[in-house]
Amino acid sequence: MDVDILMRYLPLLIPIALIQFALMVAALLDLRKQPATRGPKWAWVLVIVFINFIGPLLYFVLGREE
Amino acid sequence: MTRFSIEWAAFVTATRKELLQQARTKRLLIVVAVFVLFGLTSPLLAKFTPELLSSIPGAEQFADLIPEPSIADAMTQYIKNLTQFGFILAVLLGMGAVAGEKERGTAAMILSKPLPRWAFLLSKFVAQVAVYVLALGIAALGAYYYTFILFGPVDVGSFVLLNLLLLLWLLTFVAVTLLGSVLGKSTSAAAGIGLGGAVLLLLAGSLPKVGSLAPGGLVTWASQLGAGIDPVDPHGGAVAMALAIILLSLTGALAVFETQEV
Numbered sequence: 664m665d666v667d668i669l670m671r672y673l674p675l676l677i678p679i680a681l682i683q684f685a686l687m688v689a690a691l692l693d694l695r696k697q698p699a700t701r702g703p704k705w706a707w708v709l710v711i712v713f714i715n716f717i718g719p720l721l722y723f724v725l726g727r728e729e
Numbered sequence: 730m731t732r733f734s735i736e737w738a739a740f741v742t743a744t745r746k747e748l749l750q751q752a753r754t755k756r757l758l759i760v761v762a763v764f765v766l767f768g769l770t771s772p773l774l775a776k777f778t779p780e781l782l783s784s785i786p787g788a789e790q791f792a793d794l795i796p797e798p799s800i801a802d803a804m805t806q807y808i809k810n811l812t813q814f815g816f817i818l819a820v821l822l823g824m825g826a827v828a829g830e831k832e833r834g835t836a837a838m839i840l841s842k843p844l845p846r847w848a849f850l851l852s853k854f855v856a857q858v859a860v861y862v863l864a865l866g867i868a869a870l871g872a873y874y875y876t877f878i879l880f881g882p883v884d885v886g887s888f889v890l891l892n893l894l895l896l897l898w899l900l901t902f903v904a905v906t907l908l909g910s911v912l913g914k915s916t917s918a919a920a921g922i923g924l925g926g927a928v929l930l931l932l933a934g935s936l937p938k939v940g941s942l943a944p945g946g947l948v949t950w951a952s953q954l955g956a957g958i959d960p961v962d963p964h965g966g967a968v969a970m971a972l973a974i975i976l977l978s979l980t981g982a983l984a985v986f987e988t989q990e991v
Binding site for chain 2: 668672675676678679682685686689693716720723724
């Protein structure tokens with residue numbers, strides 16, 4: 664894709680990056696508070712940080728002991 | 730105070746507690762994030778799919794085959810993403826509503842207080858409705874704005890109606906999952922029942938004659954509105970049917986729950 668086009672539409676991409684970042688931070692903060700998770704905590708940190716969007720969501724839906 | 734006003738006050742308190750719970754368990758965050766994400770990326774993806782294709786070596790010739798993307802493509806993406814992921818969220822996040830509390834024993838604790846069972850159930854439904862209304866509202870605003878910037882003005886009336894249809898689609902599955910959550914003894918059993926019921930509803934869409942009454946009819950109508958087809962073929966029957974399914978699921982859930990030992 665042209666750099667020009669990318670620059671022109673960059674403002675539209677920023678909110679999406681912010682949502683991803685907010686999700687990641689929320690998931691990490693929540694993980695720190697949890698006494699126990701399904702599976703090791705360090706693995707969840709990797710999932711949350713390295714898998715965009717899906718990682719934090721997976722953690723919220725599957726990772727926490729209810 | 731009459732008995733009704735006492736029960737009503739209990740319902741309001743329970744709903745407030747459920748709403749707090751939705752926020753504290755991060756369900757609110759999850760639903761809003763997923764919906765807004767797809768609200769924003771659907772028009773973007775529709776707009777840039779040809780560009781992306783042409784930047785892949787060897788795929789250039791396909792880029793020319795794709796017609797110039799339009800508002801209709803943005804709307805199609807939006808409807809497809811929100812119905813698919815909304816459906817998954819409605820079942821995944823709703824399945825534990827009652828079953829989870831039965832499993833943990835908190836239901837017995839709460840119901841030993843003077844909280845009528847209808848208030849317990851309805852508060853759970855209303856809190857989920859609030860979450861989906863909020864999430865879909867924000868997603869719709871975002872999608873409208875992005876589509877406007879990338880493609881041009883969208884007909885507001887059709888877009889509002891389209892979103893109301895999507896909301897009704899989501900709430901149908903929320904209600905069915907709540908029924909599953911009452912019927913199931915554990916969260917996983919509830920998930921099975923809720924998912925089974927939801928899949929049956931989806932399959933019902935392919936039946937001859939009555940198929941258009943299934944919740945899929947709502948999506949068909951929404952897609953026509955999104956594609957700007959004129960005149961649209963309104964699926965009023967699907968709307969009536971969806972409302973009936975919601976009402977039946979809720980009353981059915983209550984009828985079972987009233988006789989259940991928790």
